[in-house]
Amino acid sequence: MDGKRISLPLTDEVIDTLRVGDKVLLSGEMTVARDAAHKRIYEAILSGEEPPVDLKGAVIYYMGPSPAREDRPIGSAGPTTSGRMDKYTPTFLSLGVRATVGKGARSAEVTEAIVKNHAVYFAAVGGCGALLSKCITSSRVICYPDLGAEAVLRITVEDFPVIVAVDCTGSSIY
Amino acid sequence: MREVSVKTLTEEIATAVMWINFNLEPDTASAFCRIALAERDPVAREVMEQLAKNLEVASKEQIPICQDTGMAVVFLEVGQDVHFTDGDLYTAVNEGVRKGYVEGFLRKSVVSDPFDRVNTGDNTPAVIHTDIVPGDKVKVTVSAKGFGSENKSRLFMLNPADGEEGVRAAVLQTVREAGASACPPMTLGVGIGGNFEKCALMAKHALLREKGESAANERDARLERELLDEINKTGIGPAGLGGDTTALAVNVETCPTHIAGLPVAVNVCCHVNRHKTIII
Numbered sequence: 001m002d003g004k005r006i007s008l009p010l011t012d013e014v015i016d017t018l019r020v021g022d023k024v025l026l027s028g029e030m031t032v033a034r035d036a037a038h039k040r041i042y043e044a045i046l047s048g049e050e051p052p053v054d055l056k057g058a059v060i061y062y063m064g065p066s067p068a069r070e071d072r073p074i075g076s077a078g079p080t081t082s083g084r085m086d087k088y089t090p091t092f093l094s095l096g097v098r099a100t101v102g103k104g105a106r107s108a109e110v111t112e113a114i115v116k117n118h119a120v121y122f123a124a125v126g127g128c129g130a131l132l133s134k135c136i137t138s139s140r141v142i143c144y145p146d147l148g149a150e151a152v153l154r155i156t157v158e159d160f161p162v163i164v165a166v167d168c169t170g171s172s173i174y
Numbered sequence: 175m176r177e178v179s180v181k182t183l184t185e186e187i188a189t190a191v192m193w194i195n196f197n198l199e200p201d202t203a204s205a206f207c208r209i210a211l212a213e214r215d216p217v218a219r220e221v222m223e224q225l226a227k228n229l230e231v232a233s234k235e236q237i238p239i240c241q242d243t244g245m246a247v248v249f250l251e252v253g254q255d256v257h258f259t260d261g262d263l264y265t266a267v268n269e270g271v272r273k274g275y276v277e278g279f280l281r282k283s284v285v286s287d288p289f290d291r292v293n294t295g296d297n298t299p300a301v302i303h304t305d306i307v308p309g310d311k312v313k314v315t316v317s318a319k320g321f322g323s324e325n326k327s328r329l330f331m332l333n334p335a336d337g338e339e340g341v342r343a344a345v346l347q348t349v350r351e352a353g354a355s356a357c358p359p360m361t362l363g364v365g366i367g368g369n370f371e372k373c374a375l376m377a378k379h380a381l382l383r384e385k386g387e388s389a390a391n392e393r394d395a396r397l398e399r400e401l402l403d404e405i406n407k408t409g410i411g412p413a414g415l416g417g418d419t420t421a422l423a424v425n426v427e428t429c430p431t432h433i434a435g436l437p438v439a440v441n442v443c444c445h446v447n448r449h450k451t452i453i454i
Contacts, residue, residue: 125224127357147293
């Protein structure tokens with residue numbers, strides 16, 4: 001896939017230029033977290049603790065990879081359904097998350113929070129886990145290793161293909 | 175009485191769960207390319223090309239087609255003249271699933287309890303459905319069902335007065351609500367009739383049908399064609415980003431039901447409809 005090349009972390013200026021439907025190739029670092037990790041981080045925040053993962057400026061990819069073979073940084077690594085994280089997303093965005101990456105529509109509350117916090121939601125193609133894994137050059141567990149496939153990872157991506165699904169004005173592709 | 179060692183099942187199931195996670199039927203990638211060419215929307219074309227390429231990479235490099243390598247669902251059709259030896263049948267089936275998911279670097283997605291949610295670490299237990307049939311063979315169908323699409327599946331207890339129109343509306347509603355989360359182009363397994371659990375099981379079983387095959391009776395085959403046409407007019411498209419191809423197939427199964435009811439179950443499957451049948 002072609003598209004506009006963007007380096008992470010995202011700046012306000014870059015977010016301003018992104019419009020729904022734009023094809024984008026992301027390069028840089030992303031934080032990987034899905035259902036169980038979101039629940040734990042959210043509960044830590046609610047109980048007044050410092051979030052165990054740095055959310056400031058983060059790009060969160062909703063994903064749980066298959067195990068890596070010996071010679072690969074990661075296994076299959078496509079997006080999971082973003083809607084399951086909707087409950088937590090407004091809080092995460094208010095704490096500095098700049099972008100989320102997943103598949104499928106977001107709730108009205110999330111869209112509102114995206115506008116309010118000047119953020120963006122990207123969609124990756126669901127079911128493309130083998131192909132997307134080729135854009136991931138490194139991966140390490142940074143939090144909750146006991147969660148297995150749901151542990152929090154820091155990954156480095158190169159030309160990772162996504163589409164702007166909700167832009168900072170609140171327009172949605174779905 | 176024919177003796178069948180359950181160890182054979184373990185080995186066959188282990189091989190099958192690995193195979194289905196790396197490969198779809200050989201002509202699927204080229205079918206996706208043909209769909210790409212027919213799509214009018216450039217994004218839809220590009221998505222279908224990506225899906226085709228994904229299949230090639232998965233097969234060539236033995237990377238799972240999708241990171242959600244599914245919950246294993248195993249259908250057993252056991253001939254009544256078969257005598258199983260060397261151990262417990264269901265233990266052997268689960269051992270095959272465990273072996274396949276561990277040795278194949280497949281994701282372990284099963285938790286031991288819906289509330290405690292502790293991962294079992296080996297993707298067991300499988301969901302096992304058993305039928306006793308005439309003969310001395312064992313037919314094992316292994317499928318790996320991802321939950322992006324499973325979560326979008328629905329069951330409707332309609333009234334007889336709702337008829338075919340009600341069934342169509344139920345299927346269309348399910349597809350619209352599934353949207354991008356179900357990783358279209360989807361395959362829909364539709365069970366109509368029976369009771370609450372029977373129609374759900376028919377919907378699941380309908381997904382196991384060979385590609386390109388339609389329902390045995392003409393009425394159901396017509397319903398499948400018409401539903402597919404209606405679904406593809408929704409414009410949801412590949413990956414839910416818009417386009418002409420929202421579903422690849424609609425597979426309908428029907429069976430006798432009660433005078434008071436018209437149960438309909440829609441089991442949604444993503445574009446990766448993984449299953450394989452072995453006859454022992």
